[in-house]
Amino acid sequence: MSARMAVSRNVSLQGHVAIVSGGARGIGAAVALELARQGARVAVFDALSAGQTLADAASQGAVCKGWQLDISDEQAVEGAGAEVESALGPVSIVVAAAGVMPSGAVDSGIAQWRRVLAVNLDGARHLIAACYPGMAERGDGRIVLVSSVAARQGGLLAGAEYSASKGALVSLGRHVARNGAAHGVRCNIVSPGVIETDMNAHLPKPDPQTLPARRLGTPQDVAGPVAFLCSDRANYITGVEMPVNGGQLFYP
Numbered sequence: 001m002s003a004r005m006a007v008s009r010n011v012s013l014q015g016h017v018a019i020v021s022g023g024a025r026g027i028g029a030a031v032a033l034e035l036a037r038q039g040a041r042v043a044v045f046d047a048l049s050a051g052q053t054l055a056d057a058a059s060q061g062a063v064c065k066g067w068q069l070d071i072s073d074e075q076a077v078e079g080a081g082a083e084v085e086s087a088l089g090p091v092s093i094v095v096a097a098a099g100v101m102p103s104g105a106v107d108s109g110i111a112q113w114r115r116v117l118a119v120n121l122d123g124a125r126h127l128i129a130a131c132y133p134g135m136a137e138r139g140d141g142r143i144v145l146v147s148s149v150a151a152r153q154g155g156l157l158a159g160a161e162y163s164a165s166k167g168a169l170v171s172l173g174r175h176v177a178r179n180g181a182a183h184g185v186r187c188n189i190v191s192p193g194v195i196e197t198d199m200n201a202h203l204p205k206p207d208p209q210t211l212p213a214r215r216l217g218t219p220q221d222v223a224g225p226v227a228f229l230c231s232d233r234a235n236y237i238t239g240v241e242m243p244v245n246g247g248q249l250f251y252p
Contacts (some may be wrong), residue, residue: 011231014039017088018230019081021071021127023097024048026197027146029056030219034227036062042094043084045069045077045127047098063088071098072115075155081130090138091131093230096124096169101158120165121172128176132185141185142230145173146222147216147241149193149249157194160239166191170241177239186238188229191198192222193245213246221246228247 007017018035022028023044030055036042041063044050050066057064065087099120102112112238124145135141150158151167176187195217208215209220222244228234229242243251 011227011233013093013227013231016040016092016230017043017090018093019043019045019091019127019131020086020095020097020243021045021123022096022146023066024050024052025052026097027192027195027219027222028095028097029053030223031097031220031226032064033057033060033062034223035093035095035230036060036064038227038231040230040238041088043067043080043088043113045071045080045098046070059108066082071126072118072125074122074129076129077123078128079140081127081155085134088146090134092135092138092140093142093144094127094131095144095146095226096127098123099165101162108159108161112159116159116161117165117168120162121168124169124172128172128195132176132180135185136180136183139184141180141183141187142234143173143176143185143187144181144226144229145169145187145189146226147173147189147191148232149191149243149245151191152251153249173241186229186234187232188238189227189241190229191241191243191245193243193248195215195219195222210245213248215246217244217246 018040020032023032024046036057044066067080147169148166150163173189
């Protein structure tokens with residue numbers, strides 16, 4: 001067997017420190033647990049208590065600590081980022097998975113518009129602003145932004161503000177990727193389809209039989225691709241939008 005064929009398929013994140021926003025439940029929780037399982041020391045940022053995520057990680061012997069904060073608060077994110085570095089070490093991985101998904105159509109009011117963008121878009125910006133300088137200085141950064149198929153096809157379940165926020169994340173991610181590449185900072189985007197989570201439990205779902213995969217997605221379906229993009233196996237991948245939707249939408 002050749003050396004190339006013998007390369008391990010394992011995704012190891014040993015030695016890395018990761019911040020995952022929205023890690024108390026849903027996609028964020030699955031991502032936090034997957035990164036921890038692969039050896040990263042994980043900090044969970046969430047407005048909710050992340051007790052269950054921390055307990056699940058501890059039961060597997062993984063290192064995972066929680067910070068309860070509003071991701072849309074720039075100063076809170078800055079302060080928590082500094083605390084993570086003191087407690088766990090320099091941050092080399094950021095996954096922006098925090099999000100809100102209210103129901104609504106084209107115009108649900110300016111207050112809801114501002115709140116959704118503050119969490120979904122500003123929150124990602126605050127994480128990047130807090131961690132990017134250290135990543136660039138050390139020459140090692142892996143950033144993943146969680147967008148949605150709604151960025152391309154519009155929100156069939158949620159409102160215009162949700163689609164707008166997720167589309168902006170794609171543009172933000174590509175900007176960071178282009179500017180960070182020379183400094184060893186990679187930034188990619190994952191765009192899930194319809195994933196069964198608490199966040200969208202209040203919204204109607206499509207009949208699974210109408211989807212190519214014949215099922216709705218799970219948070220674990222998203223966590224695996226995120227872990228891969230954070231790993232050394234993706235060292236030459238940056239600025240990519242990865243669809244994770246079971247064939248719901250093929251990107252050009």
